[in-house]
Amino acid sequence: xxxxxxxxxxxxxxxxxxxxxxxxxxxxxxxxxxxxxxxxxxxxxxxxxxxxxxxxxxxxxxxxxxxxxxxxxxxxxxxxxxxxxxxxxxxxxxxxxxxxxxxxxxxxxxxxxxxxxxxxxxxxxxxxxxxxxxxxxxxxxxxxxxxxxxxxxxxxxxxxxxxxxxxxxxxxxxxxxxxxxxxxxxxxxxxxxxxxxxxxxxxxxxxxxxxxxxxxxxxxxxxxxxxxxxxxxxxxxxxxxxxxxxxxxxxxxxxxxxxxxx
Numbered sequence: 001x002x003x004x005x006x007x008x009x010x011x012x013x014x015x016x017x018x019x020x021x022x023x024x025x026x027x028x029x030x031x032x033x034x035x036x037x038x039x040x041x042x043x044x045x046x047x048x049x050x051x052x053x054x055x056x057x058x059x060x061x062x063x064x065x066x067x068x069x070x071x072x073x074x075x076x077x078x079x080x081x082x083x084x085x086x087x088x089x090x091x092x093x094x095x096x097x098x099x100x101x102x103x104x105x106x107x108x109x110x111x112x113x114x115x116x117x118x119x120x121x122x123x124x125x126x127x128x129x130x131x132x133x134x135x136x137x138x139x140x141x142x143x144x145x146x147x148x149x150x151x152x153x154x155x156x157x158x159x160x161x162x163x164x165x166x167x168x169x170x171x172x173x174x175x176x177x178x179x180x181x182x183x184x185x186x187x188x189x190x191x192x193x194x195x196x197x198x199x200x201x202x203x204x205x206x207x208x209x210x211x212x213x214x215x216x217x218x219x220x221x222x223x224x225x226x227x228x229x230x231x232x233x234x235x236x237x238x239x240x241x242x243x244x245x246x247x248x249x250x251x252x253x254x255x256x257x258x259x260x261x262x
Contacts, residue, residue, distance in 0.1 A: 007089050009123045010082050010135040011146070013153030019114070020156055021076030022063070030056045061101045068133075069097035080149075081139040092133055100131035176251045179228075183249035186228045187259040189221075194243050194261055204243035204261075206236045230254065 033052050067074040068084040071091045077083060084092055084100070092100070104127050107113025113126030124134055193211040194204050205211045208225055212218035225231060233248040244260035 007085075007136050007138055008140075010080075010137045011149065012117050012123065013150045014080050014082060014137065015117065015123075015125075015135055016114075016153045016156055017149060018074070018076035018080045018082050021079055022060075022074050023076075025075060026056055026060050026063075061104060064104060065094070065098045065101035068092060068100060069094045077135070080137070082135050082137050084133050085136050086133060089136060092131065096131045096133065100127045100133055103127035103130035172252060176253065176255075179251040180249050180255045180257065183228045183247075183251075183255070183257045186224070187245070187257060189224075190245060191259055191261050193221075194238075198262075203240050204238035206238045208234055229257075 030053065033056070034049055037048055037052070064074065066072065067077075069092045071083070073083045084097070086092055086096070103113075107116075107126040115125075117123050117125040117128070120129075122134060128134055190211060193214055196214045197203075197205040197211060200214060205214075208222065208231065212221050215221040222231075228250060230248045230250060233254075235246045237244045242260065242262060244258065246256060246258040248254040249257050
């Protein structure tokens with residue numbers, strides 16, 4: 001008589017790695033689609049990026065619903081030997097799998113629903129509680145598999161924390177500093193063009209369009225200025241004896257930058 005495989009509750013570390021594999025698949029698709037639209041597109045920061053993001057998020061939920069029922073498994077769960085089951089270890093039906101996928105939305109709030117699996121005695125996340133499901137494994141944890149999976153999951157959590165810190169804390173500060181620095185450097189071109197304008201006209205320019213007239217590439221000059229500054233914020237003061245300009249950089253705080261001469 002053949003021995004039935006051991007069904008055990010999946011460890012949180014196994015679930016984390018499986019979800020990371022599925023997430024990485026869609027994250028790669030998201031990035032590729034955005035860059036296919038426009039290689040210079042700032043990721044996520046415009047309307048087109050938001051539409052692509054919403055579409056792929058919806059597709060991810062469909063993917064989770066379809067591959068979490070009737071004995072199927074997502075790519076990540078298949079790699080880790082996991083599957084979604086009901087309370088008796090049987091495959092979910094499609095209806096309960098759809099409920100489980102939709103419940104990913106509240107579970108994703110600060111990832112609290114996912115980490116709830118660490119507190120639940122049966123290792124269930126919020127979406128499992130909503131669907132009456134759980135994640136199980138037919139593979140033995142083993143002396144090697146268990147520690148390796150836990151170490152990998154630990155490194156994953158650390159990487160996630162660092163990425164969240166970068167995007168939430170350090171990246172905005174870095175972008176602000178670099179954007180303001182580039183804006184200040186860009187005013188040196190304004191100073192050089194003011195000198196050229198004075199040599200040609202005997203006075204200093206009172207607008208960007210006047211400065212563009214003496215630049216090598218007027219359209220390129222105005223395009224570069226629009227990248228660095230809010231063009232509507234430019235304020236010029238000029239006469240025969242000197243000039244001054246003030247404007248706002250395109251950082252999150254719209255930092256005021258200024259220059260004067262000669």
